[in-house]
Amino acid sequence: MRGPFARALTGALGLVTAVAGVVAGAAPAAADSVVVGGSPAAITEAPWVVALSSRDRFGGTRAGQFCGGVVVAPTKVLTAAHCLGREVLGGQPWQLRDFSVIAGRASLRGQGGQEVRIADTWVNPDYDPTTNSGDLAVLTLAESLPESFVIKVAARGDAAENPGTAAEVYGWGDTSGNGSYASSLRSAHVQVLPDAACERAYPDGFGGVSYRKETMLCAGDPRGGRDACQGDSGGPLVARGVLVGLVSWGSGCGQAENPGVYTRVSTVLPERL
Numbered sequence: 001m002r003g004p005f006a007r008a009l010t011g012a013l014g015l016v017t018a019v020a021g022v023v024a025g026a027a028p029a030a031a032d033s034v035v036v037g038g039s040p041a042a043i044t045e046a047p048w049v050v051a052l053s054s055r056d057r058f059g060g061t062r063a064g065q066f067c068g069g070v071v072v073a074p075t076k077v078l079t080a081a082h083c084l085g086r087e088v089l090g091g092q093p094w095q096l097r098d099f100s101v102i103a104g105r106a107s108l109r110g111q112g113g114q115e116v117r118i119a120d121t122w123v124n125p126d127y128d129p130t131t132n133s134g135d136l137a138v139l140t141l142a143e144s145l146p147e148s149f150v151i152k153v154a155a156r157g158d159a160a161e162n163p164g165t166a167a168e169v170y171g172w173g174d175t176s177g178n179g180s181y182a183s184s185l186r187s188a189h190v191q192v193l194p195d196a197a198c199e200r201a202y203p204d205g206f207g208g209v210s211y212r213k214e215t216m217l218c219a220g221d222p223r224g225g226r227d228a229c230q231g232d233s234g235g236p237l238v239a240r241g242v243l244v245g246l247v248s249w250g251s252g253c254g255q256a257e258n259p260g261v262y263t264r265v266s267t268v269l270p271e272r273l
């Protein structure tokens with residue numbers, strides 16, 4: 001899948017068609033892509049990664065997982081705004097009565113860790129669903145997670161955002177580009193790429209979505225093969241031990257010429273949560 005149309009379709013729409021199993025006209029975003037190239041990750045190494053879950057909406061086979069999230073304070077989880085969109089949830093977040101995060105658990109078929117209800121949701125008012133800019137939401141948990149689960153957020157202009165910096169992306173998303181969702185947490189080693197790499201891949205005028213360096217961060221594997229994919233949205237991109245990005249969108253998965261696009265957390269997250 002190539003070209004403007006593919007790009008416009010990738011992201012939130014790809015996620016919901018794949019996760020909900022609805023084949024609705026749109027080709028899967030990752031139909032022609034290679035594997036995302038990750039490996040199993042231990043939750044003890046990455047306690048700040050959580051799964052967003054609703055068994056009511058997404059079924060119980062994979063504990064209702066449909067997106068990723070990141071713990072940035074004991075009761076605050078960051079995720080992608082598009083994960084809370086009507087196309088994904090089928091309504092407003094508060095209408096999903098079992099909307100929770102699963103923390104401290106790598107295996108979606110396991111029992112470890114804890115499931116915590118979401119008490120409140122805040123969607124970045126500057127999020128633009130047509131351009132994907134500002135793709136960030138904050139979930140407030142009904143109960144506190146341990147302080148040890150919290151990851152620090154990169155400051156504006158943090159060196160961790162510099163091109164060439166090694167980074168890890170985490171999630172339970174598609175491992176193959178054709179709808180094979182992971183049942184255990186995985187991570188893939190990527191690097192922060194120059195803004196120019198994403199500006200080249202996603203220029204202006206392609207169905208609304210284009211790369212915006214002010215609010216987005218470009219990352220991937222310059223040789224292709226390692227990337228985030230559908231179902232990873234909202235999950236963390238970590239570099240130098242700090243959170244630099246949230247999985248947001250891209251064209252396909254793992255193609256060298258189409259890097260992953262992440263929410264640039266340092267500029268999009270408000271100073272005060």
Ligand code: 4AZ
Pocket residue numbers: 010011012013014015029227228229230231232233247248249250251252253254259260261
């Ligand atoms: C998605 O559909 C998606 N390769 C997330 C990340 C990427 C592509 C698609 C990046 O949620």
